Amino acid sequence: MAANKPLLRVLNGEALSTTPVWLMRQAGRYLTEYKQTRLKARSFLDLCYNPKLAAEVTLQPIRRFHFDAAIIFSDILVVPDAFGQKVDFESGEGPRLQPIIGADDLKALRETIDLDHLSPVFEAIQLVKQALPAKTALIGFCGAPWTVASYMIAGRGTPDQAPARLFAYRNPDIFAALIERLIEGSVVYLSRQIEAGADCIQIFDSWAGALAPAEFERWALDPVRRIIAALRIRHPRTKIIAFPRGAGLALAGYAAQTGTDALGLDTSVDPASAAAVIPSNVVLQGNLDPLALIAGGEPLGEAVAKIQAGFRGRPHIFNLGHGILPETPLDNVEALLALLRPEA
Known part of the structure; x- marks a missing residue:
C-alpha cells in the first residue's frame, strides 16, 4: 500500500x-x-x-x-x-465550551x-477511503491533550492560553487528571480512526509554544509521547x-523524546536549521507561511525555493506552517503545485 502512496x-x-504535498485546513473556507456544502x-x-457531508x-x-x-x-x-462537555461553534467567533473551573466540572x-x-467520524473515514485515488493517503487526527485542555479550561480560544496555564499552576492535580483523561481518550479515538481506514495520523498541538519549558515538557511533550507509545503497541x-506549533528550540528534544515519525514545523522555523538539529530519522513536514x-x-x-533547499536530501512533506487562510486565492494554490510538480 505504501509503495503506491x-x-x-x-x-x-x-x-x-x-515532494508530496498537502495543506493544513485544505478542506475549508477558501x-x-x-x-x-x-x-x-x-x-x-x-x-x-x-x-x-464530512466525506464530501x-x-x-x-x-x-x-x-x-x-x-x-x-x-x-x-x-x-x-466527553460530555458542551461545545458550540458561533459564526464569526469560533468555539464556545462550558469552561472547567474546578474539580466538580471535571467530575461532571x-x-x-x-x-x-x-461514530460519524469513523463512518466519514470509511466513505473517504472508498473514494480516494489509489495514490492518495488518508490522514486521521486529534488535538494534543494540552491544546484540547486549554479550550476546555478557558471555554474558548485565547491569545496566549493564559487561563489554562494559570489553572495548571494553581490546580496541578486537577489539570493532570484532565490531561490523563485526554491521553486515554486520544489513544482510543485515534486507534478507531486507524481501524476505520486512516493511513497515518497527525497530532495537532497548536498551543505548545505558549508553555514555559518545564510546563512544556510536562503538559505538551510527555502526553504526546505517551499517546505515540500506546499507538505503537x-x-x-x-x-x-x-505538530507542536511554537515549540522553537525545543523541537529537537521533542522529536527525539516523543518518538514521532514526522515533525510538522510552523512558519517561524528555518528549514535548514531544523534539518541540521532534528534527528535524521525524523521526517520533516512544512513549512510555508500561509501569507x-x-x-x-x-x-x-x-x-518555496528556500524550503526545498533547506530540506534537500531529507525525507520531506511539503505543507504550510499553519492552516490555509480563507482569503487564499485558488490560483495561488495552483501556482504552488506547479512549483512543486514542474513535470506534471
Whole structure:
C-alpha cells in the first residue's frame, strides 16, 4: 500500500525527487465548493457529524488540486464533546465550551470518551477511503491533550492560553487528571480512526509554544509521547506526525523524546536549521507561511525555493506552517503545485 502512496513512502523514510504535498485546513473556507456544502448543515459541528457531508468536504480539495493526502474533515473539539462537555461553534467567533473551573466540572464529564458519539467520524473515514485515488493517503487526527485542555479550561480560544496555564499552576492535580483523561481518550479515538481506514495520523498541538519549558515538557511533550507509545503497541505500522506549533528550540528534544515519525514545523522555523538539529530519522513536514501563499508571485516562488533547499536530501512533506487562510486565492494554490510538480 505504501509503495503506491508518495506521502507514505516519505513517512517510511524515502526522500523523493517530487515532494508530496498537502495543506493544513485544505478542506475549508477558501474553496467555493466548501461554502456551498457548508450551507447544507445547521452548524459547523453538525457538518463534522454528518458522514456524507464530512466525506464530501474532505474530498473536495483532492478533486480540485490532487493533493497527495486527504485529512478527514472534523475538529479537535469533537473530543471534549464526546466527553460530555458542551461545545458550540458561533459564526464569526469560533468555539464556545462550558469552561472547567474546578474539580466538580471535571467530575461532571464522562470518565471515558464516548466512541459511539464519534461514530460519524469513523463512518466519514470509511466513505473517504472508498473514494480516494489509489495514490492518495488518508490522514486521521486529534488535538494534543494540552491544546484540547486549554479550550476546555478557558471555554474558548485565547491569545496566549493564559487561563489554562494559570489553572495548571494553581490546580496541578486537577489539570493532570484532565490531561490523563485526554491521553486515554486520544489513544482510543485515534486507534478507531486507524481501524476505520486512516493511513497515518497527525497530532495537532497548536498551543505548545505558549508553555514555559518545564510546563512544556510536562503538559505538551510527555502526553504526546505517551499517546505515540500506546499507538505503537496497537498499530505498529501506522506512521505518526506531530505538530507542536511554537515549540522553537525545543523541537529537537521533542522529536527525539516523543518518538514521532514526522515533525510538522510552523512558519517561524528555518528549514535548514531544523534539518541540521532534528534527528535524521525524523521526517520533516512544512513549512510555508500561509501569507506567502496569499501573496503569490515572486514571494511565493522564493519561499518555496528556500524550503526545498533547506530540506534537500531529507525525507520531506511539503505543507504550510499553519492552516490555509480563507482569503487564499485558488490560483495561488495552483501556482504552488506547479512549483512543486514542474513535470506534471
